Amino acid sequence: MPEAARSRRVPELAISSTSTLVTHTGSWKYMRPEYHDRVAPCNQGCPVGIDIEGYMALLREGRLTDAADLLLRENPMPATTGRVCHHPCESACNRRELDGAVAIHAVERMLGDFALERELAAPPVSPRGTAVAVVGSGPAGLACAYHLARLGHRVTVFEAAAEAGGMLRLGIPEYRLPRVVLDREINRIRAAGVTIHCGVRVGSEDLPWGTLLARFDATFLASGAHVSRPLGVAGETAIGVRAGLDFLKEVNRGGRPSIGDVVVTVGGGNTAIDCARTARRLGARSTILYRRTRAEMPAIAQEIDEAEREGVEFVFLAAPVGFTLDGDRLRAIECTRMQLGPPDESGRRRPVPTDERFTLPADTVLTAIGEAIDPDGLPLAGTGTAIPTDMWGQTARAGVFAGGDLAEQPRSVADALGAGKRAAIGIDRHLRERAGAPLEHREPDALRLGGRGNLSMTRWRDDDPVPRVAPLNEVVTYEDLNPAHFERANRHEDWSLPLEAAVGGFDEVNRGLDRPAGLAEARRCFNCGVCNECELCLIFCPDVAITRRNGHGFLIDLTYCKGCGVCVTECPRGAMLLTREGLS
Amino acid sequence: MSQLMIADQVPGDELMASGHLACPGCGAPMAMRMVLKALGPKTVVVMPACCWSIIAGPWPQSSLGVPLYHTAFETGAAVASGVKAALEMRGDRQTTVMVWAGDGGTFDIGLQALSGAAERNEDIIYCCYDNEAYMNTGIQRSSATPWGAWTTTTPAAHPESNAKKDILAILAAHRIPYAATASVAYPVDLLEKVRKAKAIRGTRFLHILSPCPPGWKYEDDATVELGRMAVQTRVFPLLEVEDGVTWRFTAEHAGDAVEPYLRRQGRFRHLTADQIEGVQASVDARWAALERRVANGT
Ligand SMILES: Cc1cc2nc3c(=O)[nH]c(=O)nc-3n(C[C@H](O)[C@H](O)[C@H](O)COP(=O)(O)OP(=O)(O)OC[C@H]3O[C@@H](n4cnc5c(N)ncnc54)[C@H](O)[C@@H]3O)c2cc1C
Ligand SMILES: Cc1ncc(C[n+]2csc(CCOP(=O)(O)OP(=O)(O)O)c2C)c(N)n1
Ligand code: SF4
Ligand code: SF4
Ligand code: SF4
Ligand code: SF4
Ligand SMILES: [Mg+2]
Numbered sequence: 094m095p096e097a098a099r100s101r102r103v104p105e106l107a108i109s110s111t112s113t114l115v116t117h118t119g120s121w122k123y124m125r126p127e128y129h130d131r132v133a134p135c136n137q138g139c140p141v142g143i144d145i146e147g148y149m150a151l152l153r154e155g156r157l158t159d160a161a162d163l164l165l166r167e168n169p170m171p172a173t174t175g176r177v178c179h180h181p182c183e184s185a186c187n188r189r190e191l192d193g194a195v196a197i198h199a200v201e202r203m204l205g206d207f208a209l210e211r212e213l214a215a216p217p218v219s220p221r222g223t224a225v226a227v228v229g230s231g232p233a234g235l236a237c238a239y240h241l242a243r244l245g246h247r248v249t250v251f252e253a254a255a256e257a258g259g260m261l262r263l264g265i266p267e268y269r270l271p272r273v274v275l276d277r278e279i280n281r282i283r284a285a286g287v288t289i290h291c292g293v294r295v296g297s298e299d300l301p302w303g304t305l306l307a308r309f310d311a312t313f314l315a316s317g318a319h320v321s322r323p324l325g326v327a328g329e330t331a332i333g334v335r336a337g338l339d340f341l342k343e344v345n346r347g348g349r350p351s352i353g354d355v356v357v358t359v360g361g362g363n364t365a366i367d368c369a370r371t372a373r374r375l376g377a378r379s380t381i382l383y384r385r386t387r388a389e390m391p392a393i394a395q396e397i398d399e400a401e402r403e404g405v406e407f408v409f410l411a412a413p414v415g416f417t418l419d420g421d422r423l424r425a426i427e428c429t430r431m432q433l434g435p436p437d438e439s440g441r442r443r444p445v446p447t448d449e450r451f452t453l454p455a456d457t458v459l460t461a462i463g464e465a466i467d468p469d470g471l472p473l474a475g476t477g478t479a480i481p482t483d484m485w486g487q488t489a490r491a492g493v494f495a496g497g498d499l500a501e502q503p504r505s506v507a508d509a510l511g512a513g514k515r516a517a518i519g520i521d522r523h524l525r526e527r528a529g530a531p532l533e534h535r536e537p538d539a540l541r542l543g544g545r546g547n548l549s550m551t552r553w554r555d556d557d558p559v560p561r562v563a564p565l566n567e568v569v570t571y572e573d574l575n576p577a578h579f580e581r582a583n584r585h586e587d588w589s590l591p592l593e594a595a596v597g598g599f600d601e602v603n604r605g606l607d608r609p610a611g612l613a614e615a616r617r618c619f620n621c622g623v624c625n626e627c628e629l630c631l632i633f634c635p636d637v638a639i640t641r642r643n644g645h646g647f648l649i650d651l652t653y654c655k656g657c658g659v660c661v662t663e664c665p666r667g668a669m670l671l672t673r674e675g676l677s
Numbered sequence: 678m679s680q681l682m683i684a685d686q687v688p689g690d691e692l693m694a695s696g697h698l699a700c701p702g703c704g705a706p707m708a709m710r711m712v713l714k715a716l717g718p719k720t721v722v723v724m725p726a727c728c729w730s731i732i733a734g735p736w737p738q739s740s741l742g743v744p745l746y747h748t749a750f751e752t753g754a755a756v757a758s759g760v761k762a763a764l765e766m767r768g769d770r771q772t773t774v775m776v777w778a779g780d781g782g783t784f785d786i787g788l789q790a791l792s793g794a795a796e797r798n799e800d801i802i803y804c805c806y807d808n809e810a811y812m813n814t815g816i817q818r819s820s821a822t823p824w825g826a827w828t829t830t831t832p833a834a835h836p837e838s839n840a841k842k843d844i845l846a847i848l849a850a851h852r853i854p855y856a857a858t859a860s861v862a863y864p865v866d867l868l869e870k871v872r873k874a875k876a877i878r879g880t881r882f883l884h885i886l887s888p889c890p891p892g893w894k895y896e897d898d899a900t901v902e903l904g905r906m907a908v909q910t911r912v913f914p915l916l917e918v919e920d921g922v923t924w925r926f927t928a929e930h931a932g933d934a935v936e937p938y939l940r941r942q943g944r945f946r947h948l949t950a951d952q953i954e955g956v957q958a959s960v961d962a963r964w965a966a967l968e969r970r971v972a973n974g975t
Contacts, residue, residue, distance in 0.1 A: 112696070115696065632683050635900070650695065
């Protein structure tokens with residue numbers, strides 16, 4: 094205030110000459126609000142390690158290309174996973190608590206199809222001198238090869254089959270994963286700089302292990318599990334009894350084997366469901382025989398529903414004990430009734446046989462009780478049922494990495510893609526160390542979205558295109574959110590082919606969501622833990638202490654903030670924390 | 678849209694400054710901030726004694742970016758009538774004259790001035806920010822204090838024994854062009870009502886529930902939450918009344934139980950389960966009456 098004004102007497106009508114900004118009310122506070130981006134539970138739940146929240150936020154802004162780019166950084170095959178993944182991300186989704194999980198798989202699929210339609214791809218990186226071999230072109234091998242190529246390594250994939258794709262091509266039927274989709278996703282992986290040699294079985298005289306290991310700086314083993322487990326029941330070798338995976342491989346190659354009118358499939362996993370649904374499409378009456386109940390079936394629940402809708406019958410709590418043959422022709426399968434006992438090591442109740450017997454007529458029996466790895470076909474000694482690796486995917490043999498169905502991990506496409514990425518990071522790290530140029534120390538836990546999830550390639554490369562505010566690697570629970578700011582909105586359900594058309598051929602059954610519905614579904618996402626600039630904190634602050642920061646995010650003026658915590662409580666998505674003043 | 682993206686709905690310009698003297702978490706500055714955002718800079722505020730007289734800052738400071746006239750407790754509406762007349766004498770018909778008063782200054786001591794202005798249909802907006810007691814002088818009960826509440830003049834042994842006065846109905850009975858309730862927890866609803874009021878001539882009345890952490894005895898961060906609960910329990914419905922006859926709800930009211938709302942506030946801690954049931958019954962009865970009013974008019 095100028096000297097003259099200060100010396101003036103208080104006028105009869107007191108008139109203000111300054112604002113309250115001279116009063117620094119920030120000194121009152123003992124709590125301090127802070128912005129922290131945290132981790133959405135879907136991100137932790139995704140075995141691929143995708144920043145789901147991140148692409149949902151970009152889709153909210155209508156930025157499809159940026160969203161697809163973020164997705165393709167972590168997942169080379171979103172149009173595939175969007176169709177066949179069992180989506181554990183959705184089981185983790187916070188929106189379940191309000192009105193149903195976000196249909197993440199459908200949004201991913203919409204975005205994956207968008208990327209194919211627009212032929213989006215990262216520009217190829219010119220390779221450095223290091224050469225890596227990948228054995229097997231299933232999702233694990235393809236993911237490892239893709240990520241390594243994007244990291245600048247020269248990658249060659251060897252595949253025993255005539256075409257690339259692993260179980261995606263050999264096992265999973267066309268009506269769930271059209272081959273044009275698979276082909277185009279594999280082409281994009283090739284375009285990233287990956288060479289794929291098909292028809293080469295590593296370990297045969299084509300290419301002995303010794304030659305391979307000598308020729309490459311590192312090797313990733315991803316040959317999967319293709320040996321069908323036998324039932325262990327007499328008569329199993331009779332004509333008409335067949336490994337389900339074999340049957341699927343034949344049909345998927347275009348074969349149409351004659352299976353008769355009545356087919357019984359033994360098993361409860363995805364292979365069993367695919368066998369039964371494929372048998373329906375070949376015109377047979379199709380029954381699944383499973384020794385536990387529906388609740389224990391390891392197959393994807395949605396697939397079980399689809400099978401039921403298509404008229405597949407289920408006989409639960411039953412196991413095969415023999416076959417009725419007429420000469421060398423199968424007539425029926427002999428079964429024993431089971432009951433559920435105490436839980437076994439998988440946590441599911443163990444089925445125990447009873448004395449009750451019955452037979453089911455069958456022209457063909459398909460066995461689908463699981464697939465094992467082929468330990469003889471590997472350059473590793475003493476492998477049991479699965480290959481152990483360390484947290485970077487490295488086996489007991491230096492420079493040899495493994496992942497996917499071959500390794501100790503859940504058997505799914507997403508887990509295989511995640512394992513391929515983990516090994517790519519492990520191999521990159523290994524080769525950099527060997528070359529004396531290690532990346533600054535990065536612990537695997539710091540590369541995991543939330544600590545339990547899979548590794549993030551973006552974190553490994555440290556080139557996140559999404560601006561982060563004081564990020565914390567902790568997962569946001571529903572209790573951390575303020576649901577008052579979310580309106581109820583029904584989940585968009587996938588559109589399916591009418592029943593007759595579905596069973597009548599091999600056309601894709603589930604058609605997902607079209608783009609407008611997919612974008613609307615993305616707007617259902619809460620964006621857990623990450624500020625999406627809704628401005629509620631700014632609006633509700635009683636002290637006008639919050640302003641927009643240039644570019645991104647917000648500033649809290651601690652000169653005036655009184656530490657009430659209203660902003661933190663009102664943030665819909667847990668992107669703010671209240672800390673004790675002076676202690677953080 | 679399944680999320681509130683409030684950034685698109687609230688004007689960015691600020692006419693209220695930081696450094697004001699409200700307690701941490703106070704609802705009163707939230708209310709003022711939103712109202713001024715809707716009214717804009719061509720506004721004169723007339724303010725009888727209340728917490729806001731302090732919040733506005735000691736002389737020579739003011740936390741408002743518009744002229745603010747402090748006046749005696751009982752005179753808000755009368756002074757505003759005079760200010761409006763003076764502006765019109767000078768040919769200014771654009772400037773909005775707004776009274777900003779507490780519940781004590783509105784429901785009790787300022788009521789006759791307000792009734793007089795409403796009867797004359799003075800061209801003013803009268804905002805009552807209601808914290809349900811005389812807070813500035815240390816939490817004495819007013820006729821806006823709800824039944825059962827503790828205040829320093831209604832101690833827990835003898836809590837408030839009268840129902841909250843139905844001020845909206847009183848103002849509606851004056852047949853003024855616009856009267857409404859609003860809440861700091863519903864800023865977009867509040868903004869819309871102020872914009873609507875601004876566009877009308879004559880006496881317009883806004884009753885804004887404004888939770889007060891020290892007076893209601895709750896944690897500072899829960900102001901908006903309590904405001905929301907008051908609406909969703911139908912304790913404080915969001916309404917508007919045109920010309921005293923057309924009654925309308927302006928939000929969904931879920932009809933949540935009142936108990937959690939009461940239990941969040943220390944001022945109701947002494948209430949027994951039976952008493953809470955009584956509160957619920959009276960809220961239900963009042964809601965039923967309101968629904969009839971909304972359905973039939975008047
Ligand atoms: C019928 C069926 C349906 C399924 N459905 C689903 C589903 O809906 N969702 C889901 O998440 N998961 C599903 N799964 C599981 C999923 O397919 C696997 O977990 C996944 O494919 C494993 O990937 P991978 O890369 O480890 O192995 P694979 O996909 O099995 O790929 C291994 C590849 O290595 C090749 N190979 C083997 N040995 C050699 C060698 N010596 N040299 C060169 N190449 C070799 C094989 O030919 C094969 O192409 C299904 C599996 C089956 C069998
Ligand atoms: C005639 C008169 N009586 C008493 C007072 C003391 N006084 C100043 S503010 C106030 C309480 C105001 O209560 P309310 O209108 O509800 O506003 P709040 O402080 O609760 O915001 C009182 C009693 C006064 N200023 N003038
Ligand atoms: S609401 Fe969105 S961010 Fe939150 S868990 Fe679900 S998909 Fe992830
Ligand atoms: S709402 Fe404002 S005053 Fe309260 S803690 Fe947040 S920034 Fe500080
Ligand atoms: S309230 Fe909105 S703008 Fe503020 S931190 Fe939370 S998400 Fe970001
Ligand atoms: S006493 Fe209540 S109304 Fe008054 S400034 Fe404090 S919190 Fe606000
Ligand atoms: Mg008051």
